Amino acid sequence: MFRFQDPRLEPVGRKVLAGERLSFEDGMVVATTFDLLGVGRLANFVREKLHGDITYYNVNRHLNPTNVCVASCALCAFAEKYGGSRGWTYSVEQAVEVAAADVDESVTELHIVGGLHPKLGVEYYEELFRALKARFPWIHIKALTMVELDFLSQRAKLPVEEVVLRLKEAGLDSCPGGGAEIFAPEVRAQICDHKTSGERWLEVARIVHSLGLKSNCTMLYGHVERPEHRVDHLIKLRELQDQTGGFQCFIPLAFHPAHTRLSHLPGPTGKLDLQTVALARLMLDNIPHIKAYWIMLGHKTAQVALHFGANDLDGTVVDERITYAAGGQAGKGMPRAELERLIREARRIPVERDTLYRPRVPIAGLPAVPREITLPTLPS
Secondary structure, three states, X not given: OOOOXXXXXXXXXXXXXXXXXXXXXXXXXXXXXXXXXXXXXXXXXXXHHHHOOEEEEEOEEEEOOEOEOOOOOOOOOOOXXXXXXXXXXXXXXXXXXXXXXXXXXXOOEEEEOOOOOOOOOHHHHHHHHHHHHHHOOOXXXXXXXXXXXXXXXXXXXXXXXXXXXXXXXHOOOEEOOOOOOOOOHHHHHHHOOOOOOHHHHHHHHHHHHHOOOEEEEEEXXXXXXXXXXXXXXXXXXXXXXXXXXXXXXXXXXXXXXXOOOOOOOOOOOHHHHHHHHHHHHHHOOOOOEEEOOHHHHOXXXXXXXXXXXXXXXXXXXXXXXXXXXXXXXXXXXXXXXXXXXXHHHOOOEEEEEOOOOOEOOOOOOOOOOOOOOOOOOOOO
């Protein structure tokens, strides 16, 4: 056991070292303590117990078929109303050609999300997925958040189960985790009142998992939510994971306020970024991977997050537009060599993965994940 600057962390630390599940009250201590280094060491202990020094990344490309959206979320700078001057909607042929500009056989994943377009139904995405698979037969299609699936279901007046099965038959391989935001209704009422409820998001995820598809999960933080909302959100994800086992990775999403209706907010601090990554690793004991999403965190904070519980740096992320629209600077992506440099510079071992976290090359020769870790003590 090592010492903490905040004595409230001592019983939490004992539970972590013993492999016991943290309670809501424990999560509140982690979420509110001033002892950032203390929670970082605890989260790093769990991270290294699970993954050693390995840090995953993949070679992927983002594709946003449309930014036209019937919702008008206060948190969003990406969407445009139907008929608006900033809107775009690709035909299937255009979307394939946009993807083709950056896809070769090194790219293993297409990450496809967009707006809730009133004119694009299930048939459009079926045709799109089939066309992408025909052009790039090796590609993994990770597409459509729980919010988008729910919208397609409502628009078509079909059960979500039928929509997902049709899309799976057309080529859908897994789903991203966006749209979860914060599950608490009082927060959603302020930031995304026109969007699928938190309860419904969880139910759609349950359906997706029951039909054999994996997904990711997310939480948007650093806006109007409070620590108790973040802890509650993570516990709800953990409870669903206990039942389905379908979440592969959790991605904390740092809110970017520029060009949104919440632009008066300052956005998250670096301390909150790292504390949220650590909180996620400590609370989500049944979700294997925690991502330091460099698109939102920035390169330097993402590197530090690899010692605060994160074991994944996302990927090359070519043509990301959602964060870019809110003031992010990462729209052109990052070369594989630069990703590997950032990981090595953080004293971690880069491993390229596919979407399902299978290493692209054997990991022979890499050190085994340590079973016993000696924790340094903090000065008292």
